[in-house]
Amino acid sequence: xxxxxxxxxxxxxxxxxxxxxxxxxxxxxxxxxxxxxxxxxxxxxxxxxxxxxxxxxxxxxxxxxxxxxxxxxxxxxxxxxxxxxxxxxxxxxxxxxxxxxxxxxxxxxxxxxx
Amino acid sequence: xxxxxxxxxxxxxxxxxxxxxxxxxxxxxxxxxxxxxxxxxxxxxxxxxxxxxxxxxxxxxxxxxxxxxxxxxxxxxxxxxxxxxxxxxxxxxxxxxxxxxxxxxxxxxxxx
Numbered sequence: 069x070x071x072x073x074x075x076x077x078x079x080x081x082x083x084x085x086x087x088x089x090x091x092x093x094x095x096x097x098x099x100x101x102x103x104x105x106x107x108x109x110x111x112x113x114x115x116x117x118x119x120x121x122x123x124x125x126x127x128x129x130x131x132x133x134x135x136x137x138x139x140x141x142x143x144x145x146x147x148x149x150x151x152x153x154x155x156x157x158x159x160x161x162x163x164x165x166x167x168x169x170x171x172x173x174x175x176x177x178x179x180x181x182x
Numbered sequence: 183x184x185x186x187x188x189x190x191x192x193x194x195x196x197x198x199x200x201x202x203x204x205x206x207x208x209x210x211x212x213x214x215x216x217x218x219x220x221x222x223x224x225x226x227x228x229x230x231x232x233x234x235x236x237x238x239x240x241x242x243x244x245x246x247x248x249x250x251x252x253x254x255x256x257x258x259x260x261x262x263x264x265x266x267x268x269x270x271x272x273x274x275x276x277x278x279x280x281x282x283x284x285x286x287x288x289x290x291x292x293x294x
Contacts, residue, residue, distance in 0.1 A: 072224070110286035111225075111270070126281065158224050169274060169282065170215070173224025 071095070074159050074174040081181050087146040089177050091159030099162045100142035101171065102126075102134065104155040111158065117142055149181045184209040186273050188285035196293050198260050203288045205271035206253045211283075212276030214247055214254045219268040219287075261292045 075090035093100065101116040103126075113126030115134040123134050131153060135143045142161075146153055156178050160171040187206045195201055205214065213232045217225035229238050231247035231254060238245045242265075244257040258265055268289050272282040 108286065111284040113281060116281070160224070170227050170230065171217075171225070171272075171282065173226070175223050 072159055072161055072172050072174040074157075074177050076177050077175065079177055079179045081146075081149050081179065083150060083181060085146075085149050085181075087149050087179065087181075089144040089146075089157055089159075089179070091142045091144070091174055092140050093142075093161040093172070094140065095161070095163075095172070096139065097161035097172070098139075098164050099169075100136065101160040101162075102132075102142065102144045103158045103160065104128070105158055105176070106155050114144065149179075151181050153179065154181045155179060184211070184273065184275055184283045186271055186283055186285035188269075188271060188288050190288060191286070192289050192291075194291040194293065195261055197262060201258050201261060201290070203256045203258075203269055203290070204253070205255070205273075205285050207273065208252065209273075209275070210251050211273035212251070213274045214251075215272045215274070215282070216245055216254070216256055217270040217272065219270060221267075225268075225270055258290075261290075263292045263294050266290055266292050 072093045081087050102114040103111045105111050112128050114132050117123050117136045133145045156176050158176045159174040162169045162171050189204045215230045216228045219225040229245045234249045234251045236247045242259045246255050268287045270287045271285045
């Protein structure tokens with residue numbers, strides 16, 4: 069089975085801190101995604117990557133950056149955390165961007181910014 | 183921007199009852215996926231429907247894609263407590279865009 073592992077289940081950070089969320093997948097997938105999930109707003113795409121060192125903005129990239137130095141690892145960076153970035157963050161991967169994409173999700177990181 | 187509207191937002195039913203969840207859009211999608219998310223976990227894909235009018239069954243779950251590929255429904259027969267979770271639909275826009283559009287979800291609680 070595909071496994072997408074997020075480094076932390078829960079994180080508590082202070083406003084202004086730099087925050088790193090790490091995601092690793094073990095199935096040699098080409099594509100990786102970062103979403104945030106908020107009650108009443110659903111899943112919103114922050115950034116995605118179709119290849120190593122390649123990144124594309126999603127719907128809500130402001131305040132975030134990403135890094136993909138290796139195929140299996142996709143990191144989400146909050147340069148200066150703010151309280152409105154308190155959310156559930158979900159990482160996902162998929163095999164290839166052709167059609168009928170099936171996303172495999174990690175278990176999520178619940179981030180609280182105080 | 184393509185939108186997917188899910189209804190109802192919340193649903194609480196007794197074990198053994200039937201239910202239907204809807205996913206509607208004014209836009210056409212090349213395919214539509216349904217995910218279930220349990221508390222504390224990420225979403226897990228249940229099914230993908232591709233052809234307009236397509237019906238797929240997964241045990242007690244029946245998924246239908248509208249003829250015009252703008253809407254979909256999920257019907258659960260004789261719901262069980264294990265069906266509890268957040269159900270999400272996600273549309274694939276097609277035409278060179280591979281980013282899925284997610285609905286906001288239907289939170290289902292099945293009471294024993």
